[in-house]
Amino acid sequence: MASRTAACSCGQLRIRVHGEVGDQGARFIFRFCPVCGTTVFHSEEGRENSVSVAVGAFADPGFPAPRVSVYDSRRHPWVQLPPGTRAFDKDPA
DSSP: OOEEEEEOSSSSOEEEEESOOOOOSOOEEEEEOTTTOOEEEEEETTEEEEEEEOGGGOOOTTOOOOSEESSGGGSOTTOOOOTTOEEOSSOOO
């Protein structure tokens, strides 16, 4: 199982995760760094024992390319997905 570390822009807030993170269309509580305001992770109402980490918080050039794009209807038109990426306009769950 992969282990990765995410951080806010200023480096004051860090989180280490194990495994993949996802979104099932529930209500979320977003957690911000109190110093720089970066959103690093969020928790889902009713599932307080786990958190989801914003992929942009991983400053890792070796981070794997996406295989699935969820909420693809919100993607900026200038963002190009890798070939073979499955895209869903909304959460398919």
